Amino acid sequence: MPGNSRPTASPEAGARMQPTRTTRLLQTGRPPAGQGPRPVNPPVMRASTVVFDSVAEWRAARQQRQTRQVLSYGARGTQTTFALENALSELEKGHRTQLYPTGLAAATQVLMALLRPGEHLLITDAVYAPVRHFCSTWLPARGVDCEFYAADGHDVAARLRPGKTRMIYAEVPGSLLNDMLDLPALAALARSCGAWLAVDNTWASGWLLNPLTLGADISILAATKYIAGHSDLLLGAAVCNERAYPIxxxxxxxxxxxxxxxxxxxxxxxxxxxxxxxxxxxxNALAVAQWLGRQPAVARVFHPALPDDPGHALWKRDFKGGNGLLAVEFHDPDPGRRDRFVDALECFGIGASWGGFESLAVPIDPAALRSVGAWHGRGSFVRLHVGLESPEDLCQDLMQAIAAAQFTTAPPQPDPDRSPP
Incomplete structure (x- = not known):
């Protein structure tokens, strides 16, 4: 009977099983077999001070912690944080992982650790806004020349400075509008000039994309988002290759x-x-994106899983799937009606961040957060995070909010003094 069937032994019967990535996701970072009874998940080990039985043992731990995970002092990690580091390293196919209190801390630490005065940083125009602020204020004050490149990366080669460009920083897809770029091509450019390639991989969260396998040196994660998944903690990580980790x-x-x-x-x-x-x-996000694309008030939906998205081919080539993020541009440029739309939403909360189980909406202004290309003369924009609620309920909520906003459905008239992007 089918219900009682057994798997047929393969010619390699007795060989060690090679679990799929789905199974590894459930097993990584857990206490290993062979240690007797053990909890499924590692227990929470809270510690600041660690005591030793001898001075020799204390000294050995302090020496070993430079290259190994050893319990030596709480700030250097405990068995709980070591387990997460190992899990993220396996998830991202990296050498080792460094943990941080926030995703922003992970990004800024990468920039400060690997850049020196007089060096040149190329950073995507689609970068997370707080990282943009850091690169526009604090890095120049420390002698680092920061230059933004187009969100699709088409101008990176022309902006490289041989002997000066020390890092290319990417975010794929880009913040707010999900811009795609060719990551392997970017990695080749970085190698050609001896630059680091750091990639903010929060959108994919290590599951949908592994930048290190495509040539990056560091994959930055805001684990606050999809990895945590429940909007109740702040955490960042940088998964590194062997060259970047020690620094x-x-x-x-x-x-x-x-x-x-x-x-x-x-x-x-x-x-x-x-x-x-x-x-x-x-x-859910694809269902909402497709529904929005049919609405007369909507000028464009920004979501790489849509076949007509400019970055769809790159997304399909490099990614294993999508997430809940999308942005919508309404024909109507009036920010007041846009804000009225957001205020009218009932299933979507109004709040920063994303990646939790809940749906969120925030008004956005690309013209204020981009410096490469012209974003004036466009409609009004809203970023949505589509959560785990019923997509039928979400679309119904969007419908009543569009009606409440009383959007005009005609595209704005072009300003002859401004050119479109």
């Missing part, structure tokens, strides 16, 4: 970067359902 780890330890073991345990718990949640987010 970043030394700098981060020197500046006192550490994370709470309680937050690490919550992130490990969230990690177990990452695949399932992303599948639901992707399905």
């Amino acid at each position: 970043l780890a030394h700098f981060s330890e020197s500046t006192g970067q550490t994370v709470s073991p309680d937050d690490a345990a919550l992130a490990l718990r969230g990690l177990r359902t990452l695949e399932l949640r992303l599948e639901r987010h992707e399905r």
Whole structure:
């Protein structure tokens, strides 16, 4: 009978099983077999002071912690944070991982650790706004020349400065409007001039894309988002290759970067359902994006999973799926009507961040956050995070909010003094 069938032994019967990535996601970062009875998840180990039985043991731990995960002092990690580091390294196919209290801390630590005065940074115009602020204010004050390149990366080669460009920083897809770029091509350009390639991989959260396998040196994650998945913790990570990790780890330890073991345990718990949640987010977001694309008030929906999106071919080539993020441009340029639309939403909360189980909406202004290309003379924009609610309910909510906003449906008249992007 089918229900009682057994798998047929393969010619390699007795060989060690090679689990799929779905199974590895559930097993990574857990206590290993062969240690007797053990909890499914590592227990939360809270510690600041660690005591030793001898001076020799204390000295050995301090020497070993430069290259190994050893319990030596709480700020250097406990068994709980080590488990999360190992899980993220496996998820991203990296060498080792450094943890941070926020995703922004991970990004800024990478920039400070790997850049020196007099060097040149090329950073995407689609970067996360707080990172943009850091690169526009604090890095120039420390002698680093920061230059933004187009969100699709078409101008990177022309902006490279041989002997000066030390890092290319990418975010794929880009913040707010989900711009796609060719990551392997960017990696080749970075190698051609001896530059680091750092990639903010929060959108894919290590599951939908692995930048290190495409040539990046560092993959930055705001684990606050999909990895945690429940909007109840702040956490960042930088997964590195062997070349980048020692430099970043030394700098981060020197500046006192550490994370709470309680937050690490919550992130490990969230990690177990990452695949399932992303599948639901992707399905819901695509349904909402397609519905929005049919509405007369909407000029464009920004979502790389849509076949008519300019970055769809790159997304399909490099990514294993989508998530819940999309942006919508309304024909109507009036920010007052846009804000009235957001205020009228009932299923969508109004709030920063994303990646939790809930749907969110915020008004956005690309013209204020982009410097490459012209964004004036366009409609009004809203970013949506489509959560795990019923997509039918979400579309019904969007419909009543569009009606409440009383949007005009005609495109804005072009300003002859401004050119479109």
